[in-house]
Amino acid sequence: MDKAGNFENCSCTIIHKDIIKKVSRLMPEEEKLYELSELFKILGDTTRVKIIWALFESEMCVCDISALFNMTQSAISHQLRTLKQARLVKFRREGKVVYYSLDDEHVKLLFDCGLIHIKEK
Amino acid sequence: MDKAGNFENCSCTIIHKDIIKKVSRLMPEEEKLYELSELFKILGDTTRVKIIWALFESEMCVCDISALFNMTQSAISHQLRTLKQARLVKFRREGKVVYYSLDDEHVKLLFDCGLIHIKEK
């Protein structure tokens, strides 16, 4: 769309002008769509998906998770940081040990919806 | 976890041995978790999220979408290919024009769940 709000790609954009304008009106703000894609991006990594799934069952400390997936403590710690920043996990400290748990009860729902899509492929 | 099924990270893994084993049993297959993360990865891009949202409202051709988001036809076409491979969109040809539409009624639910998380941050 140019500055005047007209479309000048191919002739389709003229024929479909009204549809494009209608869809344009109904689109959420850029910001909202960006945040949504950022959330999905966080969930778009096997390691993070595994961590979240593990935390569905029980809170766990960093070395528990490392042991469970046979990955380095550092790799897990980096990913927990990402999950923490996205407010998907929270933690509590008990001496030297830091226990992580889920911080969002909706994530399970997101996973279940995702699995429905996978099953139907 | 080593080949014998024992954990040898820090002492936590010995203390928490039973929890780790329980969680291990309850984890879905690697394959399933991989597919789930792959799905989220597809949704983890602003352009693809925008395209999907647009298609909630109406089927659209490639140049309509390009015009709507002021992006090149090539960029949109590449992303539609990705979405097509993930079975998230389907298409029909009408002469020279190819119309894309959603191929999964669950995607809307995924988006709604995602938005709930965003709202509560």
Next chain:
DNA sequence: ATCTTATATGAATATATGTTCATATGAACG
């Protein structure tokens, strides 16, 4: 057949991201 229009695609480029390695921090304990 040739030209135009709409779309697809391969290669190249730039950027983002996950893991590793080395090291820092923070807490308990002798």
Next chain:
DNA sequence: CGTTCATATGAACATATATTCATATAAGAT
């Protein structure tokens, strides 16, 4: 206080991915 254990983090590296550019394909129009 120095040591050990659990975790965090910065830098480096390797890989993945989004867009651009040039070009190919596919269908209608002249």
